[in-house]
Amino acid sequence: MFGIPLWVLACMCLLVFSGIMTVRTMRQEQTKEEKFIEREGQMYMHRMEEERKRRQSSAE
Secondary structure, three states, rough: OOOOOOHHHHHEEEEEEEEHHHHHHHHHHHHHHHHHHHHHHHHHHHHHHHHHHHHHHHHH
């Protein structure tokens, strides 16, 4: 096939596959990290709300 050895074609296919899997993994990790950051932000906001309520009740 075009004078290209089979092992070269196999290496090219594996290289493309490796690139695709790398991009896929990076996207999954980015999504996971965004969810983690969002959850941490919600926890922070919840703590701030509790602290504000505590300060309001102690001021009264």
